[in-house]
Amino acid sequence: MYESYFGLTGAPFLLNPDPSFFFDSRGHSSALSYLKFGLYQAEGFIVVTGDIGAGKTTLVRTLLDDIDNDKVVAAQLVSTQLEAGDLLRSAITAFGIPPRGQTKAELIATLEAYLTLLATQNKRAVLIVDEAQNLSRDAIEELRMLSNFQFGNQALLQSFLIGQPELRDMLLSRSLEQLRQRVIASYHLGPMDRDETRRYIEHRLKKVGWQDHPHFDDDAFDEIYQWTSGIPRRINLLCNRLLLATFLAEGNTITSTDVARIAMEIRAEIGEPTTSRTADPTPSATPAVQEPLRPVMVPTLTDSVSQQADAPRFTNELLQPRATRGPKTHAFLLVVGSRTGCVRAAALQKAFATRSDLPALKMLLLSAPGQFELTADWQEHLGIREPDYTLRMPPGSTVGQFADALRQLDNLLSEVNPAAVIVQGGDDAALAASLASHRQGLPIIHLEAGLRSFDRTRTQEINAMMCDHMADLLLTSEWVAHDNLAREGIPADRVQFVGNLVMDSIRAMLPQASPPKYTLRQFGQSPDILKHKHGYGLVNLTASGIGxxxxxxxDLVAILKSICRDLPLIWVASETTHQLITQNNLLAGVDASHLALLPVVPYYKMIGLVGTAACILTDSSTVQEEATIMGVPCLTLHNYTERRITVEQGTNIAVGCNSSLIHRAIAEILRGGGKKGRLPKFWDGMTANRVAEHMAAWWKLRAPRESLVTTV
Incomplete structure (x- = not known):
């Protein structure tokens, strides 16, 4: 209707998925790469999830357009309200196979015969299941059984599961453990950010010949983002109506006012109450006690504005703070309980030392038997100060140590009474400090907020989620964390993107990095292992994971024994892992020239090992970061990782403990050097300065007047 008026060759914002309009956003590009990676692997399952309207169907159709039909035969299931038997019939129909028989055995035989015929013609079969969250568990199990079809060593059928976030939760259930072990890659498609939303709109308009008619004001793009949250389908709906309204009004410019008016009209049409984004305060005849400022939740096209404006948060109604407390110190208390925590703390201490608009930074170290110890060697090379406070946990169970940490923290926080408590990541120290601080009404700042692996069986995952919901200020290291926090209802005005603190410390540490030959000699290992033509691989496992x-x-050792015949390995093992290896004689028969076993080494030595390795095998998220920072291919021994950015943009590949995938990745490294990544945004060595800037701005709004004049 409006196309000719604006000189367009077609409608740019139709709701039907159209691959010709595919926009290569950061998230969509990564998801498409995952799908193409799956095609290359030619086995297992690829899982791509995303919210309604995120562009999953467009993504699938774009992939289908790019498939080489001479090599790959793809079939797609769209209607997935199916039971196991119906799934078989639908798959046969999708591949265009004439049905023969009606029994399950006959259907399976028909499908297997067809897939085998494709294999003899050097073709592969791919089944794409859209809206897979609607499948019954029996149907999903049927898919897993179909993945058992083989022709020699070749898998006959590969499946792509595309669905809403509920699919991921479904796959985490115990009953689907076998299928989950066959997932070779998984990606969640989140919304676009503000800049991508603008480029998405312009991209679609330019596809139909747009020449800035109508003109969009800069504020209009921002307003569209606010109302749509960067969801493609919402953007299409709103922009289509904007163009129609502008045409009917014979206009040529779209302003933020136009966007808000049309957005509220759409909300009214779909049955939501309308409201302005901000309400003018009502003047009062008499002064009133000022209420604390609350975060403003901006309404979107599909959100109900009648809901309470606050996101769900923990409350102190049942646990009141102590009546007796020490004097307020106006110092920030940084809680450290791990090797990585000390690495971040070193960078943060340096940044705080240069600021006059921030309180003093005090450090609290939580130490437990068998865990990381901050030695003088670590302090010297990291440039980290002696902890101001140290709490030592007694030997015992993890639960017992956690309870003791809470008790000691409760006493310490009451005595010190800091202005704010800074916690990191999702370890037990972060959760214990967050709970104790929240009980006493102390503000909480969470570093490394919003990271999710979507594996709810991991203690660290639950810890991180709880810390995020208790925090007053959340500082993230990657954009995808913002998507995770938004889905959990945490207001955007509490979240700031700062980058990766580990990069800051590595940049400072590189001049001190110890060459591997000295590290090997220190522990009685021959440096000859470094002379192999392919270099060496580095193995590092966390003390609480596989190790x-x-x-x-x-099982992992069996794989490593096979690898080290072609690529020598240096294994930095924790005390727990070292004991298991020694007590069970796991490395029997392995030549010392193929595998060198080392204890945990100081950071400057570890960086030397990481930086010169041909590849790294690890289950540590920190080592994944370090590998991406130093450009070293990394094989993560989990199917999921909270460090998704290292997979999407960095050098990381999630291979789990799948022997086939690990050997294939190692072979690729030996042939061509492995995956080449790039540094994510704000992984630039300047993160500590950004953290200090955001903390200073936050503190300025909260600090008592006298503390802005003097600092501790």
Whole structure:
């Protein structure tokens, strides 16, 4: 209707998915790469999830357009309200196979015969299941059984599961453990950010010949983002109506006022109450006690504005702060409980030392037997100060140590009474400090907020989520964390993107990095392992992961024994892992020239090992960061990682403990050097300065008047 008026060759914002309009946003580009990676792997399952309207169907159709039909035969299931038997019939129909028989055995035989025929013609079959969250568990199990079809060593069928976030939760259930082990890659498609939203709109307009008629004001793009939250389908709906309204009014410019008016009209049409984005305060005849400022939740096209404006938060109604407390110190208390925490703390201490608009930064170290110890060697090379406070946990169970940490923290916080408590990541120290601080009404700042692996069986995942919801200020290291926090209802005005503090410390540490030959000699290992034509691989496992469990460790060792014949390995093992290896004689028969076993080494030595390795095998999210920072291919021994950015943009590949995937990735490294990544945004060595800037701005709004004049 409006196309000819604006000189357009077609409608730019139709709701039907159209691959010709595919926009290569950061998230869509990564998701498409995952799908193409899956095609290359030619086995297992690829899982892509995303919210309604995120562009999943367009993504699938774009992939189908790019498939080489001479090599790959793809079929797509769209209607997934299916039981197991119906799934078989639908798959056969989708591949265009004439049905023969009606029994399950006959259907399976028909499908297997067709897939085998494709294999003899050097073709592969791919089944794409859209809206997979609607499948019954029996239907999903049927898909897993179909993945058992083989022709020699070749898998006959590969499946792509595309669905809403509920699909991921479904796959995490115990009943689907076998299928989950066959997922070779998983990606969640989040909304676009503000800049991408603008480029998305302009991209679609330019596809139909747009020449800035109508003209969009800069504020109009911002307003569209606010109302749509960067969801493509919402953007299309709103922009289509904007063009129609502008045409009917014979206008040529779209302003932020136009956007808000049309957005509220759409909300009224779909049955939501309308409101302005901000309400003018009502003057009062008499002064009133000022209420604390609350975060403003901006309404979107589909959100109900009648809901309470605050996101869900923990409350102190049942746990009141102590009546007796020490004097307020106006110092920030940084809680550290791990190796990585000390690495971040070193960078943060340097940034705070240069600021006159921030309180003093005090450090609290939580130490437990068998865990990381901050030695003088670490302090010297990291440039980190002696902790101001140290709490030592007694030997015992994890739960017992956590309870003791809470008790000690409660006493310490009451005595010190800091202005704010800074916690990091999702370790037990962060959760204990957050709970104790929240009980006493102390503000909480969370570094490394919003990271999710979507594996709810991991203690660290639950810890991180709880810390995020208790925090007053959340500082993130990657954009995808903002998507995670938004989905959990945390207001955007509490979240700031700062980058990666580990990069700051690595940049400072590089001149001190110890060459691997000196590290090997220190622990009685021959440096000859470094002379191999392909270099060496570095193995590092966390003390609480695979390296602490005998059966998974035994399986991994079998894989490492095979790898080290072609690529020598240096294994930096925790005390727990070292004991399991020694007590069970796991490395029997392995030549010292193929595998060198080292204890945990100081950071400057570890950076030397990471930086010169041909590849790294690890289950540590920190080592994944370090590998991406230093450009070293990294094989993550989990199917999921909270460090998704290292997979999307960095050098990381999630291979799990799948022997086939690990050997294939190693072979690729030996052939061509492995995955080449790039540094994510704000992984630039300047993160500590940005953290200090945001903390200073936050503190200025909260600090008592006298503390802005003097600092501790």
């Amino acid at each position: 602490s469990q005998l059966l998974p460790l035994t």
